[in-house]
Amino acid sequence: MTQAELYAALSRQALETPSWGYGDTGTRFKTFAYPGAARNVWERVADAATVHRLSGIAPRVALHIPWDRVDDWSELRGFAEAQGVGIGAINPNLFQRDAFKLGSFGHPDEAVRKEAVAHVLECIEVLEQTGAKDLSLWFADGLNYAGQDDLRARKRRFEDALSEVYAALPERARLLLEYKPFEPAFYATDVADWGMAYAHLLKLGERALVLVDLGHHLPGANVEQIVAFLLSEGRLGGFHFNGRRYADDDLIVGSTDPFGLFCLYAELVLAEREGVPGATEVSYMIDQSHAIEPKLEAMLRSVLNCQEAYAKALQLDVGALRAAQAAGDVLGAHGVLRDAFATDVRPLLRAWREARGLPADPLRALREGGYDARNARERGTAAAGGGYPT
Ligand code: AOS
Ligand code: ZN
Ligand code: ZN
Ligand code: ZN
Numbered sequence: 001m002t003q004a005e006l007y008a009a010l011s012r013q014a015l016e017t018p019s020w021g022y023g024d025t026g027t028r029f030k031t032f033a034y035p036g037a038a039r040n041v042w043e044r045v046a047d048a049a050t051v052h053r054l055s056g057i058a059p060r061v062a063l064h065i066p067w068d069r070v071d072d073w074s075e076l077r078g079f080a081e082a083q084g085v086g087i088g089a090i091n092p093n094l095f096q097r098d099a100f101k102l103g104s105f106g107h108p109d110e111a112v113r114k115e116a117v118a119h120v121l122e123c124i125e126v127l128e129q130t131g132a133k134d135l136s137l138w139f140a141d142g143l144n145y146a147g148q149d150d151l152r153a154r155k156r157r158f159e160d161a162l163s164e165v166y167a168a169l170p171e172r173a174r175l176l177l178e179y180k181p182f183e184p185a186f187y188a189t190d191v192a193d194w195g196m197a198y199a200h201l202l203k204l205g206e207r208a209l210v211l212v213d214l215g216h217h218l219p220g221a222n223v224e225q226i227v228a229f230l231l232s233e234g235r236l237g238g239f240h241f242n243g244r245r246y247a248d249d250d251l252i253v254g255s256t257d258p259f260g261l262f263c264l265y266a267e268l269v270l271a272e273r274e275g276v277p278g279a280t281e282v283s284y285m286i287d288q289s290h291a292i293e294p295k296l297e298a299m300l301r302s303v304l305n306c307q308e309a310y311a312k313a314l315q316l317d318v319g320a321l322r323a324a325q326a327a328g329d330v331l332g333a334h335g336v337l338r339d340a341f342a343t344d345v346r347p348l349l350r351a352w353r354e355a356r357g358l359p360a361d362p363l364r365a366l367r368e369g370g371y372d373a374r375n376a377r378e379r380g381t382a383a384a385g386g387g388y389p390t
Contacts, residue, residue, distance in 0.1 A: 001314060009314055010352050015241075015303050016060040016088035016285040017051055019044040019068050022299065024382055025289040033382050036375030037295050041068040041076060043379065047296055049083035050371060054362040055303045056353065060088035062136070062285055065123050067093065073129035087130035089176065089238070089285060092123040095140035095184070103141040105161035106154040106190045113161055120165045127173055134238065134283055135169060136211060138178040142185020142192075154190055159203060166204045175208045176237040176283070177201055180216040183248055193217075194226050198235060209237025213287055214264075215248040216240075224263045231271045231279055238283030241306060250289045252298055254305030261305070262341045265313035273318055296375075300366055311345035 001009070022038040024031055038044040041063070048061035061080065070076045080087055094104035094116055102108060104116035120137070127135055141158075143149055166175050179197040182189055191197050194210055201208035210230050217223055230236035241261075243251035254261045271279035284306070290298040317336055324333035350360045359365035 006311075006314055006348065007352055007355065010057075010307070010311060010349070011356070013057045013307060013310055014060065014284065015058045015306055016062050016283060017048045017058050017299050017303065018062045018064070018285065018287055019048070020064050021286065021288050021290060022047040022295050023067075026291050032292060034290075034295055035381045036372055036377075036379045037382060038375075039379060039382060041070055042079065043375075044068065045076065045080045045085065046083060047299075047375075049080070049085045050296060050366075051299050051303060052085050054300060054359060054365055054369075055307070056356055056358045057307055058299075058303050059084070060086045062088040062091060063126070063130070063132075064091040065093060065119075065126055073126050077130045087132045089134035089136040089283065090123050090127045090130070090132050091136045091138070092120045094119065094137075100140070102149070103154070103190070104139060105158045106139070106141040106149075107157070108149060108153075113157060117161050117164050121168055124165070124168050124170075124173075128170060133172065134174050134176050135165070136176045136178065136238070136285075137165075138180065138211075138213075139189075139191055140184050142182075142189035143187045144185060145187055148187065151188065158190055158200060162200055162208075163204060166208060169207065173207070174237060175201075175204065176211040177208065178211040178213055178216070178240065180213065180248065181218050194230065198230070198233070201235060206234075209235050211238050211240060212236070213240035213242070213248070214253070215242050215244040215250060215287075219246075223260065224267045227264055228267045228271075231267065231276050231282075234278045236278070236282055238285055240285055240287030241302065242286065242288045250287065252288065252293070252305065253286060253302045254309060255301075258305070258309065259341060261309040262312050263337070265306075265309045266316055266337060266340070269310070269313040269316060270318065294372060296371055297363065297366055300362055304362060307349065308345055311349055312340055312343055315340040315343045315345070 019041060022044040024033055024037045026032060038047050045061055052058040077087055094100060099112050099115055105113060107113050124135060169175055177197045179191045179193050180189060181192050197210045212227060214223060241253040243253050243255040245256050286302050288302060321333055321336040324336060353360050
């Protein structure tokens with residue numbers, strides 16, 4: 001790739017940061033109060049805009065309803081645009097009402113299923129008013145004990161509810177379905193893996209796509225192969241990037257397995273370069289919750305780690321890789337990948353930033369810019385101990 005092509009590719013990269021990553025979140029054991037953490041959607045959007053201003057590659061913020069609440073969604077949209085960011089995916093909450101104890105779309109009681117569908121329909125309204133493109137669904141639905149409910153009936157209930165909300169989606173929008181093997185359900189989860197998500201989506205239509213959260217696989221799963229398979233099927237809708245060692249750890253992306261993150265970006269770059277339909281439509285979102293980390297710095301670090309992995313993947317010599325593969329040169333082909341991964345892309349990224357008028361070292365600019373101190377002064381420190389606002 002020429003330098004101009006590299007710069008153009010880097011400038012096209014667009015990540016979505018989650019509103020819920022800017023507020024105080026914790027574990028089930030404790031939520032620590034971080035001085036100046038965002039207290040409401042306006043402050044979360046403002047923080048997302050700061051991450052975008054410093055990085056140049058985080059132009060959208062994903063919302064979670066009802067954690068994010070306003071009277072007038074178009075006012076929020078205007079506020080976001082004035083700060084330089086757009087509204088990303090809309091995430092309904094199908095797990096925090098008492099009614100959802102036994103599930104939402106899979107609940108045995110039809111009245112509860114209707115309540116869940118009604119909430120998603122409200123979220124589609126929010127999507128319309130904010131100009132968002134993706135409705136992003138994650139279900140905590142599942143069972144804790146064998147025999148607790150009829151597994152086939154639950155699948156049918158999901159099919160019915162999913163087709164109801166899909167039918168209500170505007171033409172321009174997409175439904176993304178996220179899977180997860182366990183937690184909070186520990187015997188069975190209704191949408192437990194990419195295959196179940198994929199089977200549901202095939203019945204809905206072309207604007208129904210799979211969302212891959214990096215933390216939602218059993219140990220040893222080859223996530224980049226899942227990504228390649230879904231790309232090839234035209235059903236990869238997007239990512240929830242985060243770092244994991246054990247399960248849904250929601251740590252800073254790239255902090256635990258940088259080579260895995262690079263291999264994943266390599267699949268995406270190959271698909272883009274080889275013109276795989278839909279490869280450029282994938283939504284790149286971060287889904288993290290920062291329990292002990294400074295919020296803005298954790299998000300900025302995540303965004304920059306994605307940029308570094310992408311920049312390394314752009315170094316791939318695709319011709320040499322395909323030639324080695326065709327020749328059956330196992331370690332030659334692997335070596336092409338290793339060479340790209342080993343490239344120090346930091347000088348390239350610094351130069352690209354300077355060319356775009358961005359700080360050469362965004363993390364340093366964040367620290368030296370006094371953002372945290374100002375937020376702490378203006379917003380104060382929330383009362384610690386409680387869970388996330390619901
Ligand atoms: C839950 O484990 C999933 O990763 C969700 O995507 C997400 O963290 C939550 O719904 C917040 O929107
Ligand atoms: Zn997720
Ligand atoms: Zn997750
Ligand atoms: Zn999660």
